[in-house]
Amino acid sequence: MKRFARIKKQQNLYEDVTQAIKTAILSGNYPSGSPLPGETALARQFEVSRPVIREALRALQSMGYLDIKRGTKGGTFVRDIIRFPLFDDFHHFILHRRIKVDHLAQARLFLEPEVCRLAAVNATEEDIQGMKALSEGYGGKSMDVKDQMYSHFHRLVGRACGNPIYAMLMENIMDFTEGFIRTIKPVTILIHHDHDHDEIIAAIEARNPKEAAKVAIRHATQILRAMQELEQVYLERLKDSAFPQSVPPTRIEST
Numbered sequence: 001m002k003r004f005a006r007i008k009k010q011q012n013l014y015e016d017v018t019q020a021i022k023t024a025i026l027s028g029n030y031p032s033g034s035p036l037p038g039e040t041a042l043a044r045q046f047e048v049s050r051p052v053i054r055e056a057l058r059a060l061q062s063m064g065y066l067d068i069k070r071g072t073k074g075g076t077f078v079r080d081i082i083r084f085p086l087f088d089d090f091h092h093f094i095l096h097r098r099i100k101v102d103h104l105a106q107a108r109l110f111l112e113p114e115v116c117r118l119a120a121v122n123a124t125e126e127d128i129q130g131m132k133a134l135s136e137g138y139g140g141k142s143m144d145v146k147d148q149m150y151s152h153f154h155r156l157v158g159r160a161c162g163n164p165i166y167a168m169l170m171e172n173i174m175d176f177t178e179g180f181i182r183t184i185k186p187v188t189i190l191i192h193h194d195h196d197h198d199e200i201i202a203a204i205e206a207r208n209p210k211e212a213a214k215v216a217i218r219h220a221t222q223i224l225r226a227m228q229e230l231e232q233v234y235l236e237r238l239k240d241s242a243f244p245q246s247v248p249p250t251r252i253e254s255t
């Protein structure tokens with residue numbers, strides 16, 4: 001059986017378990033589509049109770065790492081995640097201005113209004129329920145988990161828009177967004193707030209494509225403006241710090 005890293009057994013048991021499983025997935029121990037061990041086996045491996053495992057699996061599901069399927073062929077499966085392997089190098093890209101929040105803003109403002117417009121036309125009831133469930137589940141979550149849930153919302157809208165190419169582009173754009181946020185954001189600042197997505201959901205549920213596109217622009221503009229401010233602060237700080245400025249930026253793999 002594949003092994004997970006040992007957890008330290010401190011206060012936030014479920015967050016530690018979440019992190020250990022996430023690491024196992026990202027490091028390729030559990031490739032896309034493969035099943036995770038069952039709840040009982042995981043509880044035994046981590047030496048924690050089953051509710052802790054269940055909570056960690058739910059968190060990973062809402063972050064988009066896992067699919068939990070019910071029924072006879074059910075189980076917990078690793079989602080097919082398309083990822084850019086450059087997060088660790090993000091500070092270099094930002095530092096050398098190879099990637100700017102402006103680039104992200106251009107891409108998001110180009111794509112998201114159309115994705116939201118299409119979602120208002122094509123989202124299934126199940127898609128909409130999924131968006132609502134995510135948006136109602138922020139209570140008690142750590143800021144880190146919330147950040148991932150906020151960005152997962154945009155992935156869900158992408159998946160609901162009915163165009164698999166746009167869905168994939170949204171996955172990639174949100175990977176970039178998360179990379180930026182993880183790099184430039186002090187952990188104590190929230191870029192999103194819990195109700196920021198309500199009007200997008202409302203427009204999609206009302207089947208109002210025009211309104212959905214409009215609120216998508218408003219939301220993306222607001223988020224990106226906050227990110228641009230953080231980027232400035234981050235760059236200012238880098239000027240004064242002993243940051244490894246001599247290290248050349250790695251090339252982005254073209255795909």
Ligand SMILES: [Zn+2]
Pocket residue numbers: 150151153154192196197219223
């Ligand atoms: Zn958002």
